[in-house]
Amino acid sequence: MNIGLYLQLLVIGLSMGMIYAILAMGIVLLVRAVGVLNFAQGELFMLGAYVCYALTVQLHMPIYVMLIVALLIFVLFGTLFMFAVYWPLRNSKWPATIIISTLGASVVLKEVVKLIWGSVPVVQPPIIKGVLVLWGNVRIEYQYLFIIGIGSLLITAVFLLFDKLFLGRAMQAAAQDSYAAQLLGIPTIVTTALTYIISASLVGVGGWLVSPLFLVSTSLGSFLLKGFAGMVIGGLGDVKGAVIGSLLVGVIESFATLFTATYKDAVVFSVLIIVLIVRPTGFFGQKISEKV
Amino acid sequence: MKRRILSVLVMVIVLVMLLVACGDKKDPVTTEKPDTPSTDSSSGGEVKPSVEPIRVGVVTTLSGSNSGHGEYAKEGAELAKKQINEAGGILGRPLEIIYEDNGETEQSYVNAAVKALSSDDVCAVYSNGYSSQIELVLPQAQKYGIPYIGGNSSHALLEKDYTYYWMLRLSDRYVSPAMVNACVELGMKNPAILHVTDSYGVGMADYVEQAIGEIEGMTVAARIGVGDNEQQFSPYLTQIMNSDADGIIAIQHQDQAALVMMQVDAMAIDLPLMGCSQYASALAIDTAGETANGWYSLADWTVQTNTETGKAFVDAYRAAYNRDPDMQSVTAYDSMYLLKDAIERAGSDDPDAINKVLGETKDLPGAMTTYTFQGDNSLGTTIFLVQTENLQGTLKGLVTR
Numbered sequence: 001m002n003i004g005l006y007l008q009l010l011v012i013g014l015s016m017g018m019i020y021a022i023l024a025m026g027i028v029l030l031v032r033a034v035g036v037l038n039f040a041q042g043e044l045f046m047l048g049a050y051v052c053y054a055l056t057v058q059l060h061m062p063i064y065v066m067l068i069v070a071l072l073i074f075v076l077f078g079t080l081f082m083f084a085v086y087w088p089l090r091n092s093k094w095p096a097t098i099i100i101s102t103l104g105a106s107v108v109l110k111e112v113v114k115l116i117w118g119s120v121p122v123v124q125p126p127i128i129k130g131v132l133v134l135w136g137n138v139r140i141e142y143q144y145l146f147i148i149g150i151g152s153l154l155i156t157a158v159f160l161l162f163d164k165l166f167l168g169r170a171m172q173a174a175a176q177d178s179y180a181a182q183l184l185g186i187p188t189i190v191t192t193a194l195t196y197i198i199s200a201s202l203v204g205v206g207g208w209l210v211s212p213l214f215l216v217s218t219s220l221g222s223f224l225l226k227g228f229a230g231m232v233i234g235g236l237g238d239v240k241g242a243v244i245g246s247l248l249v250g251v252i253e254s255f256a257t258l259f260t261a262t263y264k265d266a267v268v269f270s271v272l273i274i275v276l277i278v279r280p281t282g283f284f285g286q287k288i289s290e291k292v
Numbered sequence: 293m294k295r296r297i298l299s300v301l302v303m304v305i306v307l308v309m310l311l312v313a314c315g316d317k318k319d320p321v322t323t324e325k326p327d328t329p330s331t332d333s334s335s336g337g338e339v340k341p342s343v344e345p346i347r348v349g350v351v352t353t354l355s356g357s358n359s360g361h362g363e364y365a366k367e368g369a370e371l372a373k374k375q376i377n378e379a380g381g382i383l384g385r386p387l388e389i390i391y392e393d394n395g396e397t398e399q400s401y402v403n404a405a406v407k408a409l410s411s412d413d414v415c416a417v418y419s420n421g422y423s424s425q426i427e428l429v430l431p432q433a434q435k436y437g438i439p440y441i442g443g444n445s446s447h448a449l450l451e452k453d454y455t456y457y458w459m460l461r462l463s464d465r466y467v468s469p470a471m472v473n474a475c476v477e478l479g480m481k482n483p484a485i486l487h488v489t490d491s492y493g494v495g496m497a498d499y500v501e502q503a504i505g506e507i508e509g510m511t512v513a514a515r516i517g518v519g520d521n522e523q524q525f526s527p528y529l530t531q532i533m534n535s536d537a538d539g540i541i542a543i544q545h546q547d548q549a550a551l552v553m554m555q556v557d558a559m560a561i562d563l564p565l566m567g568c569s570q571y572a573s574a575l576a577i578d579t580a581g582e583t584a585n586g587w588y589s590l591a592d593w594t595v596q597t598n599t600e601t602g603k604a605f606v607d608a609y610r611a612a613y614n615r616d617p618d619m620q621s622v623t624a625y626d627s628m629y630l631l632k633d634a635i636e637r638a639g640s641d642d643p644d645a646i647n648k649v650l651g652e653t654k655d656l657p658g659a660m661t662t663y664t665f666q667g668d669n670s671l672g673t674t675i676f677l678v679q680t681e682n683l684q685g686t687l688k689g690l691v692t693r
């Protein structure tokens with residue numbers, strides 16, 4: 001038994017799981033707040049990678065300045081996204097309207113990125129270089145440890161926001177019953193906008209974290225599928241479930257490479273199907289009865 | 293509401309999973325159609341414009357994430373066209389190139405290739421598509437009776453008896469033993485093979501493994517095949533590092549080659565590294581940057597070529613485009629001269645006549661190699677052993693078939 005190999009694969013899997021968790025959390029927040037699956041979440045993730053590439057490589061900003069400017073851009077973009085894609089359609093009688101709107105937004109975002117940066121992939125330099133050599137050939141890239149660290153911080157921050165802070169409780173209240181929340185003086189337009197801003201910022205940072213490991217290209221949007229898988233495995237609408245489900249997806253994917261490289265994605269989605277058969281609500285989801 | 297959302301989500305994921313299971317795609321989200329063909333009929337001053345041109349089709353990637361390949365190919369073909377037309381054309385007629393954009397998917401490649409093959413008066417087609425793409429259209433080339441020259445190198449295509457298919461490069465069957473011999477010289481006795489799982493990657497990895505098996509005391513530590521849309525190589529490199537491998541032989545296309553070089557560097561892997569031809573391509577080196585330095589490669593092309601024709605091509609290309617030519621440039625360039633030679637020997641641009649004399653090609657000096665019919669419809673005869681130093685392939689040796 002090669003402990004070193006398993007340890008390295010575990011770290012790689014957990015770090016990729018963190019990325020999927022950040023994506024899944026962004027989706028769950030929107031599902032809880034406005035009841036909409038955002039199919040453009042992957043493209044917001046891709047946009048985050050491109051924005052950080054532009055600020056770092058093209059505009060040569062130091063990392064601290066880059067992070068502040070990038071966060072401001074994500075805030076602006078989250079707000080714009082809400083008012084362009086969700087707000088005008090929020091009262092539509094057909095529930096799929098907003099889902100289709102997000103699908104359209106994903107195409108638009110991809111094309112806009114191609115117009116600005118071209119279709120040839122670009123390279124984002126490593127945020128942190130170097131490897132931690134534990135013993136022999138057992139080496140772990142600092143980049144993966146950095147992703148795990150930042151991912152943990154973001155996840156903790158989201159939990160604290162919704163469990164400990166008044167703002168988070170107000171956002172939850174508005175999400176659960178906007179009419180009652182408005183009667184209590186909670187402005188739902190603000191809480192909804194905040195949810196979109198937090199969601200866009202989360203995935204934007206996720207895009208920045210992952211960009212040095214991959215080429216920055218429009219194909220980064222495909223990460224959304226793993227985020228979806230993590231969210232469903234954990235339980236739709238549950239932040240804790242989304243995080244645990246996503247970490248599981250990352251680890252399964254990493255260890256699947258021991259047996260198959262070509263079909264590792266198929267392994268992940270096979271697990272998803274098995275979970276849905278055994279426990280249709282996911283690990284942490286609750287059975288929801290449709291009200292008449 | 294949540295149940296509805298869950299239903300929609302599950303349907304989407306199952307559909308995507310089915311697509312994953314059905315086969316690898318270049319890019320699962322891009323479905324660009326090929327551009328409308330553009331005809332560039334500009335010719336040099338030496339050829340009378342009223343004369344009917346000789347038309348050659350070029351199928352390459354002019355849009356999407358791989359458009360860099362097509363840009364190099366187009367530049368190479370255009371340079372050859374300019375030189376040929378300025379020197380009087382072919383049989384006194386100007387050369388005209390009809391470009392078809394093969395997009396990013398296999399379907400769009402087939403559409404573009406069939407369009408080129410069915411164009412009026414096209415006497416031959418050149419394409420720098422991947423082996424798996426070219427394989428799809430060879431029955432059509434056979435049906436139309438148009439010579440189809442490929443810039444690919446998969447030997448499997450030569451074994452399928454397509455008489456209108458011509459391989460410009462030295463096939464992997466002959467490159468692989470040379471690659472293994474070079475690995476031995478680098479001190480490898482137990483290398484790992486990391487390869488892409490398309491027709492090109494599997495075919496070449498098979499030949500490499502076979503060549504390793506024929507060397508006494510040499511074994512394969514691990515053989516790992518990854519899909520052509522894989523971007524994360526850390527788990528595979530981790531497995532290689534834990535397999536007692538004393539070197540890595542890597543077989544990928546340009547984008548993946550760049551990622552492998554970057555991730556090998558990020559993991560601080562200190563083993564002898566040997567890549568296929570793509571590891572020395574300008575596109576891969578441009579993307580990988582400093583991390584490309586140190587890699588060895590059996591490359592079809594290096595700007596440090598030591599032949600007169602090759603040097604003249606490099607000078608002309610730099611003067612025309614202010615950058616170094618890539619393998620995609622030189623194969624497109626040479627294919628135009630190969631066709632010029634064939635048409636002149638055939639005395640006409642009749643596709644059947646051209647196809648017949650292509651099989652009689654002997655000692656034709658090209659920029660990349662000297663072309664001679666090999667009996668199996670391959671024409672290339674040499675390949676370079678290079679090591680990337682200061683972001684350029686430094687010539688270390690020449691291997692002849």
